Amino acid sequence: MQAQDGRAAVLINRMGTAGAGQSAAVPDAMLDVDALVLGYGIGAAFMPAVSGVSFSVRQGETAALLGPSGCGKSTILKAVAGFLRPAAGRVLVGGKPVTRPGPDRAVVFQEFDQLFPWRTVMDNVAYPLRVTGRSRRDAAERARHWLGVMRLEHAADRFPHHLSGGMKQRVAIARALALEPAVLLMDEPFGALDPQTRLRLQLEFIDVARRTGATALFVTHSIAEAVLVGSDIVILDGTPSAIKAVVNAREVSDPRSDAALRVGQEVSEVMGHDGGHAHGE
Numbered sequence: 001m002q003a004q005d006g007r008a009a010v011l012i013n014r015m016g017t018a019g020a021g022q023s024a025a026v027p028d029a030m031l032d033v034d035a036l037v038l039g040y041g042i043g044a045a046f047m048p049a050v051s052g053v054s055f056s057v058r059q060g061e062t063a064a065l066l067g068p069s070g071c072g073k074s075t076i077l078k079a080v081a082g083f084l085r086p087a088a089g090r091v092l093v094g095g096k097p098v099t100r101p102g103p104d105r106a107v108v109f110q111e112f113d114q115l116f117p118w119r120t121v122m123d124n125v126a127y128p129l130r131v132t133g134r135s136r137r138d139a140a141e142r143a144r145h146w147l148g149v150m151r152l153e154h155a156a157d158r159f160p161h162h163l164s165g166g167m168k169q170r171v172a173i174a175r176a177l178a179l180e181p182a183v184l185l186m187d188e189p190f191g192a193l194d195p196q197t198r199l200r201l202q203l204e205f206i207d208v209a210r211r212t213g214a215t216a217l218f219v220t221h222s223i224a225e226a227v228l229v230g231s232d233i234v235i236l237d238g239t240p241s242a243i244k245a246v247v248n249a250r251e252v253s254d255p256r257s258d259a260a261l262r263v264g265q266e267v268s269e270v271m272g273h274d275g276g277h278a279h280g281e
């Protein structure tokens with residue numbers, strides 16, 4: 001999705017039948033999702049979940065994938081991660097087709113139990129680095145660095161069961177970022193947190209993403225979250241789902257700003273909600 005500078009905060013790009021073919025035209029796209037058709041089951045039992053979705057995410061930006069529960073957000077993320085093979089279309093990361101999972105696409109899930117319970121925070125972050133070929137010393141240095149980025153140095157020697165849910169999610173983010181992935185994939189990572197912690201982590205995420213230049217695909221069903229974390233908001237709708245609109249949210253960095261309110265109202269209108277609920281779930 002190309003930035004269209006010099007225009008109002010909200011740019012709604014109604015993509016009709018999914019904007020197939022549009023993504024490949026975006027320069028410096030780190031992630032290209034191109035005419036993707038996804039579903040479950042094979043042969044006559046194939047059940048489509050996503051019908052021809054195209055969008056792209058530029059280096060250093062975050063696309064928020066927004067839609068109601070069951071609309072296929074996680075299914076798209078699974079295809080980008082390489083866990084699910086497309087029925088049609090393709091995913092490109094850094095211009096290369098995705099055929100299997102890889103450390104260039106680190107995933108953060110909603111569940112608090114995604115950490116290794118028998119490893120310390122430090123080892124949780126260092127372990128995937130070891131597995132992907134780093135020396136013990138290099139892995140330890142990088143792990144320490146990324147724990148620092150997430151302000152978790154003090155928790156390095158603790159075990160997951162001694163951490164709050166918010167801390168666990170921050171460790172999971174540190175672990176994902178430590179792989180220095182081309183694209184960070186986040187599937188409702190803050191969905192199980194209380195509202196205050198959730199807002200704090202959203203703000204921390206956008207700050208860290210900006211400072212580190214991370215490119216991310218962030219799945220959420222919360223309008224407020226999409227407005228805050230997304231550079232673009234890709235709105236899904238229907239069964240099987242297609243893209244209803246893409247809304248530019250680059251101007252939003254503060255959840256209480258006029259820009260956040262404006263973009264939230266636009267998104268609500270696209271989704272067919274009453275604008276007054278823009279900041280609800």
Ligand code: ADP
Nearest residue numbers: 040041049067068069070071072073074075076
């Ligand atoms: P979301 O993440 O937007 O809530 P999902 O991508 O998880 O939605 O699911 C989209 C559709 O695909 C739903 O109808 C869901 O029931 C179906 N689905 C998801 N995972 C599977 C699976 N492993 N097997 C069969 N159907 C699935």
Ligand code: MG
Nearest residue numbers: 073074075187
């Ligand atoms: Mg999901």
